[in-house]
Amino acid sequence: MKKLQVGLLGAGRMGAFHGENIACRIKGAELYAVCDPVPGSAERLANQLGVNEKAFTNLLEMLEQPDLDAVVIASPARTHAANIIAAARKGKAVFCEKPMAVTLEEADEVLRVVNEESVPLQIGFNRRFAKGFRSAYEEIRAGKIGTPQLMRSVTRDPALGDPAPIPEWTIFLETLIHDFDTLLYLNPGAKPIEVYAAADALVRPDFKEKGFLDTAVVTVTFDNGAIATAEANFQAVYGYDVRGEVFGSEGMLTIGDIRQTNMTRYNKEGVSYNTVRYDQDLLYDAYVDELQSFTDAVRNQEKPYVTGEDGRAALAIAAACIESCKTKRPVTLKDGAPQFV
Known part of the structure; x- marks a missing residue:
């Protein structure tokens, strides 16, 4: 071929x-x-x-x-x-x-x-290709932890550079968009019905008046009853921190590890280990696998694993977050679209 x-x-x-x-x-x-x-x-x-x-x-x-x-x-x-x-x-x-x-x-x-x-259109939501997140999805689909009830997704970048060129609402549109897709992925078949977002400039408060936000917490309620939180911060001084958790009626799954290797150091300072500081290191295999999946889908005339419809579903939550921040109120989603008042 x-x-x-x-x-x-x-x-x-x-x-x-x-x-x-x-x-x-x-x-x-x-x-x-x-x-x-x-x-x-x-x-x-x-x-x-x-x-x-x-x-x-x-x-x-x-x-x-x-x-x-x-x-x-x-x-x-x-x-x-x-x-x-x-x-x-x-x-x-x-x-x-x-x-x-x-x-x-x-x-x-x-x-x-x-x-x-x-x-064919595939969107670059790489966490779907990370082995831990993919394994969690398979466990949830198989009913291993029952019905999801509480969910959490975390993205914390290790260092914030110059905020000046960063566009407004980036924390929702370009950072937490990964977390929104993760929550949708790990609650298969469920639809978000309400979103509430709180955000601030805690790392660089001097840029808040310019519309820059570097810290956010989002609550998403799903139609199957699950309540989820997604949080982001642009400066986790300890490393690049990407994690997830799904608590269900019959158990719990946790995903993500900030460790650089499985080595743990024990010395007079205590117990410690090295952490990952770069996204392309933390998710290296996932970045490769998503492009391999895209290539295979196009060559075999198959539907991509992450579709444009998936991209829109995550964007709908991001749009609701922006409206929620503006109004300081929860925003209802209906038929995949925020209901703006």
Whole structure:
């Protein structure tokens, strides 16, 4: 079977990592081209990854390449919807980093075009591919802990850089969006019906007046009775902390480990261990596996494991969080959309 020819959009931190995975670790795929609007960025990464004659600064030019089969989008979040639509209009399969869009209106337009053009779309919710989260999902689906009653998902980044360039509501749209998808994933078949969010600037209070929030807690109530919390903070000084917990009528599951290895240190200072400080280290296998899953789905003409509809479902919770923060009230969700008053 012919290898999938993949174009990469975005040569930044995450794009470079995805490009390296496609070029070196994904079976059945080849990195065909790299595109980035910043002059020189695509060329530098393309040279590093062995596709030096296929570097573009314009997405539409890359999409015109006749041998291109698919696009991996790792551009800034605010460009995702337009870039997905552009690729879909050219008949290219799309893998897009989260979020798929930053408004529900954009997400609905993405889904309309993707369905109209009959192209596969996978969203980069990597925790679904992490072994611990995948194992928990299988246990829950098998009824091993009964009906979920209490749920928790945590994302704490190890260090906050300069907040100035970070767009408003990033904590919901780009960070906690992972947690919202995790809660949906680990409560299969259930729908969120109410959301309440509280957020503040506790790491950098000097940026609060500019609309920057670095700490948040969200409560989500589901139609099967489960009550879930999702929390985020942009500066956990002890490491990169991603965890989950599901308490059910017949047991409990916990997911996530911040340890760098299974080594534990015992000395006169006490007991300690080294912690992971970087997302690509903590979730390395998941990042590779999500692109392998996308490649396999496209080549075998199968439905992607994480669909555009999944991306919209998580975005609906994020949109409800933004409204809840503005009104300081719970927000009801009905038919997958926040009910704004």
